[in-house]
Amino acid sequence: MNPFALVGEVRLKPGKEEPCRRRHPWVYRGALAATLPEKKGPVAVFTANGELLGVALPGASTGSLALRMVAFGEEPWNASVLRRRLVRAWKLREVVREHSEAFRFLHAEGDGVPGLVADVYGRFLVFELYEPAWESYLPLLVEEAARVSGAKTVLCRRSYEIGVEVLKGAAPAEPVPVREYGWLLVADLLGGQKTGLFLDQRENRLLLSRRARAARVCNLFAYTGGFAVAARVGGARHVVNVESSKKALALAQRTYEANGLSWNEGEFVQGDAFLVARQLALRGEKFDWVVVDPPAFVKAAEKQARGLSGYRHINLQALKLVREGGMLLSCSCSARVTVEQLEGALLAAALDAGREVRVLERRGAGPDHPVSLFCPEARHLKVLWCAVF
Numbered sequence: 001m002n003p004f005a006l007v008g009e010v011r012l013k014p015g016k017e018e019p020c021r022r023r024h025p026w027v028y029r030g031a032l033a034a035t036l037p038e039k040k041g042p043v044a045v046f047t048a049n050g051e052l053l054g055v056a057l058p059g060a061s062t063g064s065l066a067l068r069m070v071a072f073g074e075e076p077w078n079a080s081v082l083r084r085r086l087v088r089a090w091k092l093r094e095v096v097r098e099h100s101e102a103f104r105f106l107h108a109e110g111d112g113v114p115g116l117v118a119d120v121y122g123r124f125l126v127f128e129l130y131e132p133a134w135e136s137y138l139p140l141l142v143e144e145a146a147r148v149s150g151a152k153t154v155l156c157r158r159s160y161e162i163g164v165e166v167l168k169g170a171a172p173a174e175p176v177p178v179r180e181y182g183w184l185l186v187a188d189l190l191g192g193q194k195t196g197l198f199l200d201q202r203e204n205r206l207l208l209s210r211r212a213r214a215a216r217v218c219n220l221f222a223y224t225g226g227f228a229v230a231a232r233v234g235g236a237r238h239v240v241n242v243e244s245s246k247k248a249l250a251l252a253q254r255t256y257e258a259n260g261l262s263w264n265e266g267e268f269v270q271g272d273a274f275l276v277a278r279q280l281a282l283r284g285e286k287f288d289w290v291v292v293d294p295p296a297f298v299k300a301a302e303k304q305a306r307g308l309s310g311y312r313h314i315n316l317q318a319l320k321l322v323r324e325g326g327m328l329l330s331c332s333c334s335a336r337v338t339v340e341q342l343e344g345a346l347l348a349a350a351l352d353a354g355r356e357v358r359v360l361e362r363r364g365a366g367p368d369h370p371v372s373l374f375c376p377e378a379r380h381l382k383v384l385w386c387a388v389f
């Protein structure tokens with residue numbers, strides 16, 4: 001069956017066409033004048049007046065997004081269009097391939113493939129589907145992605161299903177070591193979070209590595225210790241990694257070993273970062289650098305107030321741990337939290353902590369996570385590099 005063949009058409013309600021005209025790829029359910037065709041597949045999207053807006057793939061039936069646009073106006077939607085998008089994305093990653101083996105190859109909306117992600121880990125490639133609509137394109141995607149990347153194994157994860165499917169080659173028997181700048185990270189492609197690693201933090205790990213000489217570092221929400229090995233390879237004296245997942249911490253130890261790093265007492269602490277940071281502060285511990293990289297606290301619009309208070313609370317504990325003149329790297333990966341909101345949470349925390357905070361740089365993900373100017377909401381990671389007095 002041809003996955004590019006249109007299964008039907010849909011009209012929008014009057015006045016709901018403006019985002020599509022501005023090449024925004026999301027159409028919410030409330031904008032549809034009628035229900036979508038029962039058959040799943042690409043549909044032609046029209047204004048209430050019958051003007052063609054483009055072609056879209058259906059969103060998962062449970063989500064608030066009804067459609068994700070893959071072509072606008074008269075643009076075609078076919079195999080050569082999709083192949084071209086993959087080739088273009090691969091070329092854009094050249095700048096990252098120069099120094100790192102693990103990177104994002106396809107970044108959903110940012111690469112013209114809304115709801116679809118692909119990450120490369122050396123000779124392994126992992127797709128992550130956020131929309132079931134991409135399922136029927138997998139044969140073409142696997143063939144073309146393997147061709148341009150040279151991947152020997154292609155795996156598939158799905159945000160709506162547990163488990164990993166092997167689409168090509170053999171699954172790795174062990175977690176996979178991959179070079180990132182001057183250190184190795186060990187990625188569990190079958191059971192790790194995301195597709196294995198948080199690739200969006202690469203440039204921020206480099207920042208820390210370059211500034212970590214002789215530093216004491218507190219790495220809150222450490223996952224597999226990416227920031228920690230970057231810091232230790234950069235000459236940090238000691239890192240305290242705090243992480244709730246036992247499995248992630250076990251992989252962090254393997255990551256240290258892969259880099260030939262020994263560890264001291266207290267380098268790995270399993271626990272709730274809120275509680276552990278508080279205990280460290282009560283003990284009067286001070287660090288040259290504190291990294292705060294929590295999971296997304298704001299996952300839905302209605303949970304925003306609660307999520308923002310989470311950022312305020314953890315940053316308050318973190319600020320107490322930074323020595324006079326030390327550095328804080330405060331991150332949020334909630335798409336729904338703007339950088340101004342993160343700064344607002346940090347401001348409230350600074351007032352509570354009685355500390356002066358200067359933002360040296362607003363940062364984000366690296367160039368393998370492009371953001372379409374037409375869809376700024378897809379910018380997830382916000383990072384504030386701050387000096388604390």
Ligand SMILES: C[S@@+](CC[C@H](N)C(=O)[O-])C[C@H]1O[C@@H](n2cnc3c(N)ncnc32)[C@H](O)[C@@H]1O
Pocket residue numbers: 193197198201221222223224225226227242243244245248271272273274293294295296333
């Ligand atoms: C965004 S990831 C951190 C990624 C990491 N900085 C890196 O560079 O690989 C967030 C991590 O926080 C952990 N986590 C979630 N809630 C936690 C909590 N309350 N205390 C400690 N860790 C937590 C998750 O298991 C996950 O590993």
